[in-house]
Amino acid sequence: MFRLEKRPVPSKAWIIATPVLAVIATMIAGGIMFALLGKDPVEAIRIIFWDPLFSEQFASYSRPQLLVKAGPLILIAIGLSFGFRAGIWNIGAEGQYIIGALFGAGVGLAFYPSQSIFIFPLMIIAGAFGGWIWAMIPAILRTRFNTNEILVSLLLVYVAEHIMAAMSLGLMRNPEGHGFPGSRNFQQYETAFNAELIAGSGMHWGVVAAFIAVIFAYITMSRHILGYQITLAGQAPRAAKFSGVSPNRLIVFCLGISGLLAGLAGLFEVAGPAGQITTSFNQGYGFTAIIVAFLGRLNPVGILLAGLLMALTYIGGDLAQLMMGLPAPAIQAFQGMLLFFLLAMDVLSNFRIRLKKQGAA
Amino acid sequence: MTENLLEINGLTKAYPGVVANDAVSFAIDKGEVHALLGENGAGKSTLVKMIYGLVRPDLGQMNLLGKRFSPPEPRAARAAGIAMVFQHFSLFEALDVAENIALGMENPPKQRELAARITKVSHAYGLPLDPHRLVGDLSAGERQRVEIIRCLLQEPKLLIMDEPTSVLTPKEVEILFQTLRRIASDGTAILYISHKLEEIRNICDSATILRHGKVVATCTPREKSARELAEMMVGCTLHEPLRQAVEFGDVVLEINDLNAPSRSQFGTALKHINMNVRAGEVLGIGGVAGNGQEELLAAISGETTGKAGTTKFMGQAIGNLGPNPRRKMGVLAAPEERLGHSAAPDMSLTENTLLTAASRQNLVKKGFVDWGKTRKFAKKIIAEFDVRTPGAHTAARALSGGNLQKFVIGREVMQNPRVLIVNQPTWGVDASAAAQIRQSLLDLANNGAAVVVISQDLDELMEISDTFCALNEGELTRPRPAKGLTVEEIGLMLGGAADLEAVNV
Numbered sequence: 001m002f003r004l005e006k007r008p009v010p011s012k013a014w015i016i017a018t019p020v021l022a023v024i025a026t027m028i029a030g031g032i033m034f035a036l037l038g039k040d041p042v043e044a045i046r047i048i049f050w051d052p053l054f055s056e057q058f059a060s061y062s063r064p065q066l067l068v069k070a071g072p073l074i075l076i077a078i079g080l081s082f083g084f085r086a087g088i089w090n091i092g093a094e095g096q097y098i099i100g101a102l103f104g105a106g107v108g109l110a111f112y113p114s115q116s117i118f119i120f121p122l123m124i125i126a127g128a129f130g131g132w133i134w135a136m137i138p139a140i141l142r143t144r145f146n147t148n149e150i151l152v153s154l155l156l157v158y159v160a161e162h163i164m165a166a167m168s169l170g171l172m173r174n175p176e177g178h179g180f181p182g183s184r185n186f187q188q189y190e191t192a193f194n195a196e197l198i199a200g201s202g203m204h205w206g207v208v209a210a211f212i213a214v215i216f217a218y219i220t221m222s223r224h225i226l227g228y229q230i231t232l233a234g235q236a237p238r239a240a241k242f243s244g245v246s247p248n249r250l251i252v253f254c255l256g257i258s259g260l261l262a263g264l265a266g267l268f269e270v271a272g273p274a275g276q277i278t279t280s281f282n283q284g285y286g287f288t289a290i291i292v293a294f295l296g297r298l299n300p301v302g303i304l305l306a307g308l309l310m311a312l313t314y315i316g317g318d319l320a321q322l323m324m325g326l327p328a329p330a331i332q333a334f335q336g337m338l339l340f341f342l343l344a345m346d347v348l349s350n351f352r353i354r355l356k357k358q359g360a361a
Numbered sequence: 362m363t364e365n366l367l368e369i370n371g372l373t374k375a376y377p378g379v380v381a382n383d384a385v386s387f388a389i390d391k392g393e394v395h396a397l398l399g400e401n402g403a404g405k406s407t408l409v410k411m412i413y414g415l416v417r418p419d420l421g422q423m424n425l426l427g428k429r430f431s432p433p434e435p436r437a438a439r440a441a442g443i444a445m446v447f448q449h450f451s452l453f454e455a456l457d458v459a460e461n462i463a464l465g466m467e468n469p470p471k472q473r474e475l476a477a478r479i480t481k482v483s484h485a486y487g488l489p490l491d492p493h494r495l496v497g498d499l500s501a502g503e504r505q506r507v508e509i510i511r512c513l514l515q516e517p518k519l520l521i522m523d524e525p526t527s528v529l530t531p532k533e534v535e536i537l538f539q540t541l542r543r544i545a546s547d548g549t550a551i552l553y554i555s556h557k558l559e560e561i562r563n564i565c566d567s568a569t570i571l572r573h574g575k576v577v578a579t580c581t582p583r584e585k586s587a588r589e590l591a592e593m594m595v596g597c598t599l600h601e602p603l604r605q606a607v608e609f610g611d612v613v614l615e616i617n618d619l620n621a622p623s624r625s626q627f628g629t630a631l632k633h634i635n636m637n638v639r640a641g642e643v644l645g646i647g648g649v650a651g652n653g654q655e656e657l658l659a660a661i662s663g664e665t666t667g668k669a670g671t672t673k674f675m676g677q678a679i680g681n682l683g684p685n686p687r688r689k690m691g692v693l694a695a696p697e698e699r700l701g702h703s704a705a706p707d708m709s710l711t712e713n714t715l716l717t718a719a720s721r722q723n724l725v726k727k728g729f730v731d732w733g734k735t736r737k738f739a740k741k742i743i744a745e746f747d748v749r750t751p752g753a754h755t756a757a758r759a760l761s762g763g764n765l766q767k768f769v770i771g772r773e774v775m776q777n778p779r780v781l782i783v784n785q786p787t788w789g790v791d792a793s794a795a796a797q798i799r800q801s802l803l804d805l806a807n808n809g810a811a812v813v814v815i816s817q818d819l820d821e822l823m824e825i826s827d828t829f830c831a832l833n834e835g836e837l838t839r840p841r842p843a844k845g846l847t848v849e850e851i852g853l854m855l856g857g858a859a860d861l862e863a864v865n866v
Contacts, residue, residue, distance in 0.1 A: 232712075240705075242702055
């Protein structure tokens with residue numbers, strides 16, 4: 001029999017090796033699933049992982065999509081990772097993303113058709129503020145009344161969705177839109193449009209913000225006392241209190257930063273790739289980012305890679321549906337497998353496997 | 362065969378990286394109280410676990426009453442007549458005594474029958490116990506009685522006791538010893554594990570001493586002095602803590618009518634605490650854990666804050682300040698729980714240095730951590746306090762209890778505190794490390810700091826305190842000079858044993 005034995009210190013080598021192993025295991029298990037569905041497994045894996053980047057036929061379309069999709073995921077996940085490390089669970093990034101988009105778009109639309117160069121920066125500030133203020137609701141309820149931030153932040157997602165629907169049908173509806181729901185499209189409002197910075201790359205200001213967030217998070221986590229306090233509070237809450245960390249200040253900071261980054265992601269999305277507020281503007285980035293944060297081990301560099309990988313499976317999955325007629329649930333199961341194997345392989349970094357010996361006496 | 366009850370021959374058990382038991386052999390006679398002595402990590406618990414069937418040996422064999430004995434699981438050991446009282450009780454607070462005992466039995470009799478048996482056995486052994494009381498309402502001493510009675514009901518041939526006196530007041534210890542003698546006189550052998558050498562000299566007929574997993578000596582403890590026993594355990598000469606006579610300076614720490622709520626469900630609120638500690642003074646606070654010790658430490662460290670005037674440092678009101686402002690002034694603390702309170706288990710020693718040393722050692726500049734300086738300070742603590750570890754990058758949980766405790770105490774001592782409060786500074790720490798920690802506390806006082814030591818170990822408190830007081834149910838007794846206090850007087854101060862008189866049969 002095998003036996004698990006706890007390592008005194010988590011293995012550094014395995015922390016790096018497990019994600020790679022998990023991807024390989026997913027390819028094998030997923031391949032078996034695709035084979036059982038009667039599709040060629042090798043081709044399916046190739047379409048998911050290889051074609052979006054390197055196929056001559058699709059890469060010109062799907063390569064920029066990689067950054068477009070990964071940008072908001074990374075931006076939100078970085079924000080969430082602060083709280084998750086401290087044991088503060090913001091599950092409502094989707095709501096903060098929506099409210100950020102509404103605030104940012106609202107500011108932009110309010111100045112239509114002004115051509116001032118200050119409009120786009122102002123929208124960025126408004127977007128960040130919107131996400132932040134939405135996250136402050138669970139933060140203040142938690143610190144004042146000790147409510148559960150998981151529930152409050154999650155339920156506020158549905159509130160945000162309703163506000164968004166009301167906005168796209170009412171206040172923000174495009175007056176020249178022939179009565180269709182949805183705001184003006186920022187593509188037709190150049191001053192406020194979050195355009196591609198390099199044509200054909202998918203790189204827009206949101207992706208830049210995501211990269212900056214990664215660097216900012218990396219420095220905070222490894223060098224700043226705040227990063228230390230966050231990690232300490234997550235690992236040993238009593239020790240954190242003994243050390244002089246105020247739990248309430250930490251809650252406000254962690255929820256605030258995650259709301260702020262989610263709001264930014266929403267603004268860059270509405271002003272760029274999405275173009276307008278509609279009833280179905282949100283695509284679940286806020287929830288997927290939770291997976292990305294954990295896939296990346298709550299580590300900024302890990303999140304960067306995890307965001308790209310996640311985006312790749314989305315684009316590749318769409319492509320596989322289109323090209324091979326794979327059902328959408330199969331793609332979702334495939335993505336689920338990836339998460340499953342990653343978490344399962346995690347055991348290896350904290351434990352080592354030993355053959356069980358029989359007692360001699 | 363002889364009178365040997367249990368014979369152990371060449372038991373060996375290796376864990377990755379360490380041989381916990383290396384060819385251990387000894388024998389226990391019927392009716393004998395046999396001590397198992399050794400420092401932490403000497404292999405006592407591994408040995409006992411093998412006897413109790415929790416761990417299987419790699420090599421060697423055991424004979425019980427001349428027959429081969431290799432219990433695959435505790436149930437088999439119990440069936441063969443081995444019973445064990447663990448250091449940490451496994452009782453359900455919400456159930457009554459009889460229900461708790463029934464839970465530990467293979468075939469429990471009817472409750473009424475069991476209750477009658479409990480009353481009978483407990484009186485027979487001088488440990489009166491009401492079978493219908495809730496365990497949550499019992500004191501630590503009474504809870505231990507439940508565990509002992511649970512074992513005695515099995516009519517064991519061998520009773521194993523792991524550090525039974527660590528939670529007891531002197532009066533309770535006395536009662537326990539009377540019981541143990543009675544049990545032994547009935548022919549039951551007792552394997553007694555303890556650190557406390559005076560106790561072992563008092564009650565044990567013979568002793569086996571383990572060091573680094575090997576039997577290094579067997580002796581009759583009564584014929585040896587406590588010091589000789591300790592030196593056999595440690596394998597080197599022990600230095601008694603040195604205390605220079607110093608004149609006390611001004612009052613440094615002043616507590617005035619301090620009240621604080623309980624920190625946990627089973628903690629105790631502090632009631633009207635008053636105390637003064639002068640520069641150069643070591644104040645020892647005795648008492649059984651759970652009587653407000655944690656709360657008192659938290660109130661002085663700044664983890665719980667209250668009205669400003671309740672706590673004063675050099676005349677300045679600090680009762681409303683958090684831990685870091687207090688640290689900056691020089692009020693430092695080391696809580697009892699090493700893993701999770703005074704240190705973060707998964708963090709390295711360097712990171713754990715930052716835990717309390719950040720403000721006083723200027724390890725943080727403009728919000729950014731100076732990791733180089735922090736590492737240097739961590740290495741200094743490791744060197745100065747002889748912390749055995751591969752390096753400052755090691756995770757705290759990888760250290761043994763004694764080494765981590767040396768680190769935690771060292772971290773505070775090396776910051777030159779004006780006031781230092783420690784809770785159970787040598788709990789679960791081996792003799793040589795304990796001596797070293799006590800010496801460092803005395804040195805600190807010699808250099809003019811005010812030191813408060815909270816401990817359950819009265820020998821320790823008598824050894825190092827200038828002034829002694831007891832904490833009982835959240836109230837602090839009037840402090841008295843430690844020199845010349847008798848065990849009876851201390852017992853009265855602790856007060857907890859008043860309702861636990863032995864029944865004379």
